[in-house]
Amino acid sequence: MAIIINGKQIAKDLNAQTQQRVAALAEQGVVPGLAVIIVGDDPASAIYVRNKHRKAVKLGIKSIVRELPATITQAELLAIVAEYNHDDSIHGILVQSPLPVGLDEQTVVAAIDPAKDVDGFHPLNVGRLFANLPGHYPVSCTPRGIMTMLGTLNEHLRGKQAVVVGRSMIVGRPMAAMLLNADMTVTVAHVHTKHLSELTRTADVLVVATGVTHLIKGNDVKRGAIVIDVGMDRDENGKLTGDVDFDGAVDRAGAITPVPGGVGPMTIATLMQQTVDLCEWSEELGSN
Ligand SMILES: Nc1nc2c(c(=O)[nH]1)N[C@@H](CN(C=O)c1ccc(C(=O)N[C@@H](CCC(=O)O)C(=O)O)cc1)CN2
Numbered sequence: 001m002a003i004i005i006n007g008k009q010i011a012k013d014l015n016a017q018t019q020q021r022v023a024a025l026a027e028q029g030v031v032p033g034l035a036v037i038i039v040g041d042d043p044a045s046a047i048y049v050r051n052k053h054r055k056a057v058k059l060g061i062k063s064i065v066r067e068l069p070a071t072i073t074q075a076e077l078l079a080i081v082a083e084y085n086h087d088d089s090i091h092g093i094l095v096q097s098p099l100p101v102g103l104d105e106q107t108v109v110a111a112i113d114p115a116k117d118v119d120g121f122h123p124l125n126v127g128r129l130f131a132n133l134p135g136h137y138p139v140s141c142t143p144r145g146i147m148t149m150l151g152t153l154n155e156h157l158r159g160k161q162a163v164v165v166g167r168s169m170i171v172g173r174p175m176a177a178m179l180l181n182a183d184m185t186v187t188v189a190h191v192h193t194k195h196l197s198e199l200t201r202t203a204d205v206l207v208v209a210t211g212v213t214h215l216i217k218g219n220d221v222k223r224g225a226i227v228i229d230v231g232m233d234r235d236e237n238g239k240l241t242g243d244v245d246f247d248g249a250v251d252r253a254g255a256i257t258p259v260p261g262g263v264g265p266m267t268i269a270t271l272m273q274q275t276v277d278l279c280e281w282s283e284e285l286g287s288n
């Protein structure tokens, strides 16, 4: 039976650390600030944004949620991003994804000051991650949260095989870069990959982020592997489930994340961590 990686608990511990860092900053008269821009009325996005706001407030982070109508123009949205770029009380800016049709997400993300790019989606920060540049820069929160989870297992990753299934800009691609930067041998699989099961059975660390319910069965998992399920799918009864058949995989894996309560809670906890990182890094710059 595998170790069940308790994302809820790891997120709670991370939030407690973040809260302490916020308190230490407060003693210096500094308050980290987060601006979340949400466009349109996607119900799931509204819930994620509300959860981000509540968590930020709870940890002592100044939180601004800017709710905009789907009818906003690209130029108006860019002007709002520029407003927060110039606001010294804001250290992290993010635009909730997806944006309504007609707005170009890449252009909007590229307009965020890279030093305030709390989601780590700006091309400059993506490039830094892929080049494994030293120094401080933000990275995508879900894969960073997964690296934090892997860290709690105290397993040596160097030289081992990682397979990432999914190649999105938010999860798959940055995840592959982070595992590569941790000296793993990384293969990225996707919808066109042939003989997927044979490939996933080679993985010491298997990360699955496809949005395909139970794509990975127990037999697709190497014995003793660490299995990270980023999926958040609805089964036929509307119940939240993952891209991995948990019941099938739990007997073969060495460690596995559940859905819900695995990767999901780490995304927002890491966002809070990274908001405070950006605040501290900007203060360092200010004192040089
Ligand atoms: N600008 C961004 N947009 C989106 C991101 C992002 O990181 N930045 N990620 C996702 C949505 N997301 C945060 O924004 C997010 C998704 C899921 C969870 C989470 O806690 N999931 C729980 C289950 C919640 C439920 O019951 O539905 C879990 O998996 O346990 C947090 C954040 C896309 N957009």
Ligand SMILES: [Mg+2]
Binding pocket: 165, 166, 167, 168, 190, 191, 209, 210
């Ligand atoms: Mg994909």
